[in-house]
Amino acid sequence: MKRLDTRDPGFEAAFVALLDTARDTTARVDGVVAGIIARIRAEGDIALLDLTARFDRWQPASADALRVTPEEIADAIASIEPGLMEALDTAATRIETFHRAQMPADVTMPDPAGLTLGMRWNAVDAAGLYVPGGKAAYPSSVLMNAIPARVAGVERVAVAVPTPDGEINPLVLAACGRAGVTEVWRIGGAQAIAALAWGTESIPPVDKITGPGNAYVAEAKRQVFGRVGIDSIAGPSEVVVLADGDQDPARVAMDLMAQAEHDEAAQSILITDSPALADAVPGAVEAALATLPRAAIAGESWARHGAVILVRDLSEGAALTDRLAPEHLQLMVADPRALFARIRHAGAAFLGPWCPEALGDYVAGPNHVLPTGRTARFASGLSVFDFLKRTTWIAAEESGLRATGPAAVALARAEGLDAHARSIAERIGLNSF
Numbered sequence: 483m484k485r486l487d488t489r490d491p492g493f494e495a496a497f498v499a500l501l502d503t504a505r506d507t508t509a510r511v512d513g514v515v516a517g518i519i520a521r522i523r524a525e526g527d528i529a530l531l532d533l534t535a536r537f538d539r540w541q542p543a544s545a546d547a548l549r550v551t552p553e554e555i556a557d558a559i560a561s562i563e564p565g566l567m568e569a570l571d572t573a574a575t576r577i578e579t580f581h582r583a584q585m586p587a588d589v590t591m592p593d594p595a596g597l598t599l600g601m602r603w604n605a606v607d608a609a610g611l612y613v614p615g616g617k618a619a620y621p622s623s624v625l626m627n628a629i630p631a632r633v634a635g636v637e638r639v640a641v642a643v644p645t646p647d648g649e650i651n652p653l654v655l656a657a658c659g660r661a662g663v664t665e666v667w668r669i670g671g672a673q674a675i676a677a678l679a680w681g682t683e684s685i686p687p688v689d690k691i692t693g694p695g696n697a698y699v700a701e702a703k704r705q706v707f708g709r710v711g712i713d714s715i716a717g718p719s720e721v722v723v724l725a726d727g728d729q730d731p732a733r734v735a736m737d738l739m740a741q742a743e744h745d746e747a748a749q750s751i752l753i754t755d756s757p758a759l760a761d762a763v764p765g766a767v768e769a770a771l772a773t774l775p776r777a778a779i780a781g782e783s784w785a786r787h788g789a790v791i792l793v794r795d796l797s798e799g800a801a802l803t804d805r806l807a808p809e810h811l812q813l814m815v816a817d818p819r820a821l822f823a824r825i826r827h828a829g830a831a832f833l834g835p836w837c838p839e840a841l842g843d844y845v846a847g848p849n850h851v852l853p854t855g856r857t858a859r860f861a862s863g864l865s866v867f868d869f870l871k872r873t874t875w876i877a878a879e880e881s882g883l884r885a886t887g888p889a890a891v892a893l894a895r896a897e898g899l900d901a902h903a904r905s906i907a908e909r910i911g912l913n914s915f
């Protein structure tokens with residue numbers, strides 16, 4: 483864990499180093515990922531089976547075994563104890579309500595020149611949803627991906643989830659069932675992203691790939707972009723807790739560890755204007771780690787990428803937060819709304835000491851698939867918009883073409899594009915030359 487203080491002369495260099503640190507598990511994974519994608523493109527199912535055996539330690543008998551059967555989904559649902567199924571249902575209902583509220587309306591705009599202009603939203607035909615499964619199972623990520631896809635109206639929804647050692651978490655399958663997903667593939671990592679993007683003999687390609695994952699998944703999504711659409715780069719988890727001196731160090735510590743326990747490459751940062759809190763939290767983190775089953779992962783993340791930054795005041799903290807553009811931002815201060823108004827770059831914000839980030843991971847309603855690695859400067863969390871695209875349209879009668887066409891003809895002539903000019907001019911009897 484790094485300790486920084488904005489009063490120190492070396493602060494700016496240390497902060498820039500923190501911003502620039504690559505958090506990938508193996509420093510650079512782009513070469514490995516390019517090799518995996520090339521193999522899937524060249525060899526299809528054979529490569530998929532081989533890479534699944536290598537990285538997930540599971541050797542399927544044939545490509546048919548890669549697809550989860552409807553009976554397996556039904557059995558999984560039946561095996562979940564009712565209280566847990568109720569919790570899944572609460573989460574699903576709340577996520578659906580929030581995402582329904584996001585649905586945009588089509589636009590139709592009659593215009594005084596006699597044209598009618600519009601914009602229509604359509605869902606993509608097929609979406610591939612990546613649900614991580616290497617170090618933890620994520621039933622919640624099934625809901626966060628599949629519900630917006632369904633609300634947007636995507637016809638084919640295919641889930642890819644790795645099954646390390648062949649084991650699949652029943653709650654993941656139950657979440658697929660609850661979200662109405664019937665196409666589930668036991669594949670993970672870069673090979674899953676490549677298979678969804680390019681297709682194999684058994685897996686038809688999709689148009690858009692969404693969902694979080696580790697460094698290999700994030701890099702694979704980056705590399706297949708263009709062949710398919712992607713949402714954001716939702717890589718190893720991050721949180722910035724911006725807290726004042728009235729906060730309980732133990733609660734702050736547990737919130738930091740809640741993201742650290744995802745991955746050794748996760749990053750948890752405390753920014754505070756309170757020297758006392760800055761002094762207390764590292765000890766509270768050690769105390770929390772002593773009680774956490776995933777202490778090895780969380781401790782490694784905290785040691786490698788954690789930071790405590792002491793600032794002169796909360797405005798300075800807000801400015802640093804904007805530079806970090808974290809995936810999650812917790813504002814544990816007396817007036818969180820006022821402070822939030824001064825911060826522009828974060829994937830999702832959690833306002834007040836009673837709003838731990840983990841609430842948003844599961845049941846609040848907004849999506850937990852969020853941009854990481856400072857990409858919240860330009861990207862947003864997953865939403866129905868990721869499964870929709872716009873088609874603009876123009877309807878013209880003769881009068882509308884006569885009113886607006888001459889200007890287009892003039893511009894087409896100026897660009898030297900004769901066919902453009904004549905396609906309009908000859909319709910309205912204008913001498914184009």
Ligand SMILES: NC(=O)c1ccc[n+]([C@@H]2O[C@H](COP(=O)([O-])OP(=O)(O)OC[C@H]3O[C@@H](n4cnc5c(N)ncnc54)[C@H](O)[C@@H]3O)[C@@H](O)[C@H]2O)c1
Pocket residue numbers: 514537538613614615616617618620623644669670671672673694695696697698699715716717718719744745747748809850851852853854
């Ligand atoms: N940003 C978000 O919205 C969000 C949400 C949930 C989870 N997460 C993140 O998702 C990630 C989940 O990671 P995970 O590892 O548990 O599951 P994962 O499914 O993302 O990755 C597992 C896969 O990684 C591949 N892999 C592992 N080691 C490899 C190697 N050496 N070479 C090639 N491929 C390799 C394997 O194919 C394996 O199937 C965590 O970083 C977590 O923080 C992010």
Ligand SMILES: N[C@H](CO)Cc1c[nH]c[nH+]1
Pocket residue numbers: 620622623718719720741809843850851852
């Ligand atoms: N915090 C993760 C996003 O970074 C999402 C998640 C799922 N389950 C628990 N947490």
Ligand SMILES: [Zn+2]
Pocket residue numbers: 719740741744840843
């Ligand atoms: Zn989480």
